[in-house]
Structures are given as C-alpha cells and as structure tokens.
Amino acid sequence: MHELSITEAILEVVLKHAAGARVTAVHLTVGELSSFVDESIELFWSELARGTGAEGAALHFRNLPGTLRCLECEREFPIGSPDFRCPQCGSTQAVPHGGRDCFVESIEIESPEEVPRA
Amino acid sequence: MSTRIPVVEKVLSANDSVAAAIRALLDERGIYAINLMASPGAGKTSLIERTVAALKQEYGIGMINGDTSEAAFDAERSQRAGAHSVHVNTGGKCHLEAAMIRDALALLPLGEIRLLIIENVGNLVCPSSWQLGAHASVLIGSIPEGDDKPYKYPKMYSGVDALVINKIDLLPYVEFDMVRFRRGVETLNPGLVSFALSCRTGEGLEAWLGWLRSKLA
Numbered sequence: 001m002h003e004l005s006i007t008e009a010i011l012e013v014v015l016k017h018a019a020g021a022r023v024t025a026v027h028l029t030v031g032e033l034s035s036f037v038d039e040s041i042e043l044f045w046s047e048l049a050r051g052t053g054a055e056g057a058a059l060h061f062r063n064l065p066g067t068l069r070c071l072e073c074e075r076e077f078p079i080g081s082p083d084f085r086c087p088q089c090g091s092t093q094a095v096p097h098g099g100r101d102c103f104v105e106s107i108e109i110e111s112p113e114e115v116p117r118a
Numbered sequence: 119m120s121t122r123i124p125v126v127e128k129v130l131s132a133n134d135s136v137a138a139a140i141r142a143l144l145d146e147r148g149i150y151a152i153n154l155m156a157s158p159g160a161g162k163t164s165l166i167e168r169t170v171a172a173l174k175q176e177y178g179i180g181m182i183n184g185d186t187s188e189a190a191f192d193a194e195r196s197q198r199a200g201a202h203s204v205h206v207n208t209g210g211k212c213h214l215e216a217a218m219i220r221d222a223l224a225l226l227p228l229g230e231i232r233l234l235i236i237e238n239v240g241n242l243v244c245p246s247s248w249q250l251g252a253h254a255s256v257l258i259g260s261i262p263e264g265d266d267k268p269y270k271y272p273k274m275y276s277g278v279d280a281l282v283i284n285k286i287d288l289l290p291y292v293e294f295d296m297v298r299f300r301r302g303v304e305t306l307n308p309g310l311v312s313f314a315l316s317c318r319t320g321e322g323l324e325a326w327l328g329w330l331r332s333k334l335a
Binding site: 002004009010012013014015017018019024025028032034035054066068081082083084092093095096100101102103104105106107108109110111 | 119120121122123124125127130132133135151152189211212215243247248266269272273276298301302306308326335
C-alpha cells in the first residue's frame with residue numbers, strides 16, 4: 001500500500017514544479033531498493049491526478065537496479081547475489097551502491113501559445 | 119508543443135522537510151526520539167514494555183504507536199507500562215509518515231518527556247523510506263525470522279543506527295547462523311551497534327538500556 005503515499009508525493013512534486021501549467025508527461029527514476037512498484041504507481045496516478053493539472057499525464061519510468069560495490073575488486077553487482085558474494089572475485093566485503101532513491105527527474109508541460117512577434 | 123523541465127527532486131522531499139521540522143522541535147524541547155522498526159512479531163511492544171519499566175523512574179517517556187487499524191492494543195500496553203502514549207491509525211498505510219508524527223506530538227505532554235519511542239508499523243519494507251525526525255532508527259531482528267533477513271531486506275538493514283537481535287533464548291531451538299546474519303549486516307551497515315537480547319528472559323537487556331541511557335544523559 002505504500003505506493004498510494006509515494007504517488008501522492010510524486011503528484012505534489014509535479015504540481016509544484018509545473019506551477020499551474022498543464023503537465024503532459026512525468027519522468028521518474030525508481031531505484032529497486034526504494035521498493036516502489038511501477039504498476040502500482042500507475043494505478044494510483046490515474047486516480048490521484050484526476051481533476052488536477054496533471055490529469056492524463058503519461059508516466060515514464062527509469063528503473064535502477066539495487067547494487068553493491070565489491071571492496072576488493074570494485075565490481076558493481078546485483079544486491080540479490082547470494083550472501084552478497086561478488087561474482088567476479090568471490091569476496092563478501094561490499095558496500096551498498098545504487099538504486100536506493102526515487103526521484104522525479106523531469107516533467108513535460110504544455111507550452112503557452114506562441115505569441116507572434118510584432 | 120511541450121517543454122521539458124528538469125526537476126530532479128526526491129519524491130519524498132516534502133516528508134523529509136516535515137521530518138526536519140520535527141527534529142528541530144524535539145531538540146528544542148530536549149527530547150531524544152527513536153524510530154523503532156521491525157517485522158510483525160519481532161518484539162517491538164515487548165522491548166518497549168521492558169524499556170519503559172526499566173527507565174520510567176529516571177526519565178519521562180512518550181510513545182507514538184503506529185498501527186494499520188483502530189485496534190490500540192500496543193498503545194494500551196505502552197500506557198500500562200507507564201508511558202504517555204498516542205495511538206496513530208495509519209488508515210491501512212504500511213508505515214508512519216512524518217506528518218503523522220507531527221500531529222501525534224501535538225497530543226503528547228512534551229514538557230514531561232525526555233525519551234520518545236515511535237513504534238512504527240510492523241513491516242521490513244516501507245517504513246525505511248519515510249524519515250520521521252527521530253534521532254536514531256532502531257531495527258529489531260528476531261531469531262525465528264531467520265539469518266537471511268539482511269540479505270532479503272537490504273534497504274532496512276542498511277538504513278538504521280542500531281540493531282536489536284531479540285529472542286536469543288530461542289537460539290538452541292531454531293536454525294539460525296549468527297555468523298551469516300552478522301556478515302550480511304556488516305556489509306550493509308559497517309560498524310552498526312547491536313544488542314543481542316531476550317525480552318522474555320531479560321538476558322542482554324542491560325547493554326541496550328545502557329546505550330539508551332548514554333543518549334539521554
């Protein structure tokens with residue numbers, strides 16, 4: 001159920017940056033470790049955005065995998081690797097690296113009608 | 119024609135701002151707060167009962183108990199143990215959010231509180247994403263959950279400031295490889311302070327209480 005909260009938060013950020021303009025698309029970056037599921041966000045989005053300046057805006061997702069970085073050989077590898085073992089050198093000394101956050105990267109808004117120059 | 123506007127804003131930045139305001143309020147009032155997180159059944163309420171019983175003579179204690187329903191069992195248990203307590207019904211949400219804490223704080227006698235314990239909703243996924251303004255996030259892992267939990271819930275284990283390993287009295291009866299468990303924790307959260315204890319027998323509780331006292335002194 002946390003996608004309801006996160007979608008409310010996405011809408012808030014989007015409307016703030018749109019500053020009253022009509023929003024046609026939203027580009028999101030979703031890290032695997034943020035544990036937010038695209039399909040659930042889509043589902044809540046169509047409901048929550050209704051009646052706002054972002055109604056009907058398309059959501060575009062860029063998914064970043066959750067990764068660890070090996071402290072021995074510097075290899076970045078999936079956090080799902082068994083026992084956090086580096087697939088390259090076998091070390092289990094690693095630190096969390098990528099895919100933690102969820103960002104609104106950019107939005108697309110309708111441009112105002114171009115005013116012909118005098 | 120459409121125009122693309124760069125935003126690059128964390129989705130939860132609004133929550134983070136509320137959390138920062140809560141932290142400022144707590145600091146101003148001289149309150150130390152912990153955000154207690156765990157899976158359902160790991161022993162959050164048991165640890166709270168033990169902690170409140172041991173510290174209530176020394177410090178005023180406040181509790182905010184988050185639950186997904188109106189059933190206020192946990193708040194009642196905290197109240198009976200001797201804490202000022204507020205029950206927060208998250209309305210089905212699987213975590214507490216900063217705004218819920220802000221509203222709950224308005225219902226507590228802040229002047230009488232030195233330690234605030236926020237009992238988050240039992241869940242190892244969602245609560246890790248929402249900052250609440252607490253000074254320390256504390257995770258309870260328990261022996262029957264298994265030694266694989268750091269590997270399965272890396273975000274939770276990597277984001278906390280202290281770890282309580284509860285139900286160690288069950289170690290003889292449960293397959294639990296402490297070395298594997300601790301190796302996973304160490305990878306995600308190097309140097310994390312941890313307390314192996316049993317809320318049932320009381321073994322190991324002193325170290326936990328000592329750590330809390332050191333924060334309150």
